[in-house]
Amino acid sequence: MPSTRNGLRATRLPPALITLLLLAASAHVQSQPADIEARIARVEHGLSSRIVVKGQPRAHMDLAERMAFHDVPAVSIALINNQRIEWARAYGVLEPGSDRAATPDSLFQAGSVSKTVAALGALRLVEQGRLSLDAPANSLLKHWKIPDSAFTAQQPVTLRALLNHSAGMSVHGFFGYAQGERLPTLLQILDGVAPANSDPIRVEAAPGSAWTYSGGGYTAVQQMMADAGAAPFPQLMQQQVLGPLQMRDSSYATDLAPALRVRAAHAHPSDGNPVAGGWRVYPEAAAAGLWTTASDLAKVVLEVQQAGHGTAGKVLSTAMATQMLARVKGDYGLGLYVEPIGSGSSFAHTGGTHGFRAQIQGYTHTGQGIVVLTNSDGGAALVEEILVSVAAEYGWPEFQIVEKPALAADAALNAEVAGDYLLMDAPARVTREGDRLYFQCDLFGVRPMELFRQSGREYFMTAEDMTIAFPPATAGRVAGFDLKRGATTYPATRKE
Known part of the structure; x- marks a missing residue:
């Protein structure tokens, strides 16, 4: 495991590629008025972690240098201001070791942001009368049914x-x-049958x-939409x-398609090994399959902003946008994390x-956002530092900078909590280096993040705005921890 002592680690990128990143960071820009160019420059040179330790010196950092530090070959940004795309820039290279510079037209996998776009499609089918938000899901599914269980007997899935x-x-x-x-x-995939590499999708708790x-x-939902639209999901989403x-x-x-494939970024996983075929x-x-550009996804942010602000969009009515932005359980609406703020809402995924x-990040009441x-x-x-x-x-x-005081390290507690865990089905590790404590999980990247004790058995991080709380040990052993990110808590268990 690489060291992060004093917040520094030798980057895994070779020196030649670091130089290329620094050069490519200023390439492929779109001409902008001088005042916009000045704002872009301040963004590029003003990066900072969101959480800082009180009393420690801090300084603004450069984007290209932070790309190298976080081992990020390419980043693409679309900035929304006054409810329009004010600028779009791309930095770096599409694959490590190459000279294929990223541009604003480069494609990336969106991961779970795919859910937000899929939710727009599902809500549009609701408005067309082809789906229902509150009817039993099995009444809408034609080619597959959610297996009945003791949980669905209490309340149907919707x-x-x-x-x-x-x-x-x-x-x-x-x-x-x-x-x-x-x-x-x-x-x-739904039934977990080979060649699917995931478990069967079943109801494991009472709906709601x-x-x-x-x-x-x-x-x-993907199956439900394909059934309702009588078309394969990719074509249905296009329509x-x-x-x-x-x-x-x-x-x-x-x-x-070949025309898109040549513009696609290649994956750069935490182990640094090239992915066969690029990705x-x-x-x-619907859960994870969208390929897109930053400017394309910015149109999704603008759509939610417009409809959420009271003007019907191209996909959503204002009434449906209101439902999309209404929390149901947790801090989540329908396809978006939602936070009431000021006179409107912050929404993100x-x-x-x-x-x-x-x-993606947007505000219904200020006309601001970013992808x-x-x-x-x-x-x-890196994304959080950019924000x-x-x-x-x-x-x-x-996303204002927050100072947090840190308590003195507790060597006995550090020894007690160090070990291997499982967080959301992903390996996680807490390690000690002297009197310092670190957390690493590939869900958040390969880099170990230093933990600072804020109270009792609770720690905070500066690399990301997250906290970890360890329960009291039983027979000298900690059974797990709770990781809190935003309003959501994710439990982890100790590996045997």
């Missing part, structure tokens, strides 16, 4: 609950398939009882969302597939 992640469905996320590998059908993130639930929003460079197809394939399209990280796409497992921390810089430049109501 489309609203599926879109909200409160249907009690299993399977958090998906692993993807190598290019050329035999892909499962959607029905095989709790919020539990489920890519499996969105896969059931219902991508076409109306003029997202010309976006696709849910498992096999990209994995995700037939679980993050995404990650093998070697890609993405985020950031990266081709690296280390992209999540902090943008928030400072554009006066956003969120």
